[in-house]
Amino acid sequence: MVRDLCMFSKADEEAEVIWFRVAYRNTVHSEADITSLFAEKGLDMRFAYLDSLEDPSRGKYVIFTEVEKGKDVSSIVKELEELDVVLNVEFGISRNQVMQAVDFPLSLFGERAIILRARTFVDILKILNEHVQQAEGIQMLTGIKSGTIAVKLLREIININENNCFDLLKELFMAAGWGILEYDIDIHSLKGTITTRDCFISDSYKESEVPVCAYVSGFFAGFISEVTKRAVRVRESQCLTTGHISCEHIVSPAPEGTKIEHVLRRELD
Known part of the structure; x- marks a missing residue:
């Protein structure tokens, strides 16, 4: 990129x-x-x-x-x-x-x-967490929309499909300074994990009692759903801020029949 x-x-x-x-x-x-x-x-x-x-x-x-x-x-x-x-x-x-x-x-x-310090982005997240109800859901929804738009923009440059989407996602994250990705996902079942090292959110957030990378989980969900045209769920199972050496996001398919726009509207259980 x-x-x-x-x-x-x-x-x-x-x-x-x-x-x-x-x-x-x-x-x-x-x-x-x-x-x-x-x-x-x-x-x-x-x-x-x-x-x-x-x-x-x-x-x-x-x-x-x-x-x-x-x-x-x-x-x-x-x-x-x-x-x-x-x-x-x-x-x-x-x-x-x-x-x-x-x-x-x-x-x-x-x-x-724009060029934005990671700490400034995290300060915004912290203010949301302290003062807004369902702040995690808002961050997730924002990430979903961002991931969806990223795929649409990438399509104007390169042929992105199920065969290369995770490699492109990995390159995108590193090029944007967001983190280093490793993934283990079965593209057919849409089950697996994405691990991020040096994630810009958790690295700047430092310590927390709960995982803090909801925006990143949402980005993954929007990105994968838009590429595959199948709705997926993504949740952070472990986070650098809670004492782990990296952040891990669990990817799983949404219930059968769920449409991508339902993920975007946060209508899944």
Whole structure:
């Protein structure tokens, strides 16, 4: 999964971070041509990423370099623009080298995204738990909706089906910084377990008398139900906050005849 990122760098009084955003025609040699030019100019590429999700015929190459203060990069920009594969070049300078966002607004699967500390998300959950009746159900319902929408967005990018959905779910969780997944699920019976290590909720929540990852359980339920078109239940059986080494979620099929929209409306017993 590709997403817009920010660059963080320790300050060096003698250097500046300069970023380049290069739009290019997507050919077999486009990235190599651009990278070769940077190498020829002796620019240290500290970080870079590619994105061609929105239009397969076009690509976006974002490159962060660290250069000596005051270095004129206009000639490099001109040479980039003269490459036959390059469509457009933008650049910016982070003189303080603390943080530089390349794109605003940030985008995830083609929709606006934000960078949020896990602790802030958990603070919201704690406030819900303290002041709202049936807070766990609300968190579960929110997760179900999020998991369902995630599948719909993934379908615009890749063919997601019963054969690859759990591998994609695993990649999605890690790429989003949510946790590391292991799963043992029979796709035919829809029974099994999903184990999460370093879950962003339980890791930030610290200690609790009861499991706290209802949102994650809901996400799994919405994700699996949307892919398989069969309603499933997911509940957290053990949690890092209650003294376990990881969080475990039990997956099981919903009663026969239950529709996915019933899961979304929290109408199951």
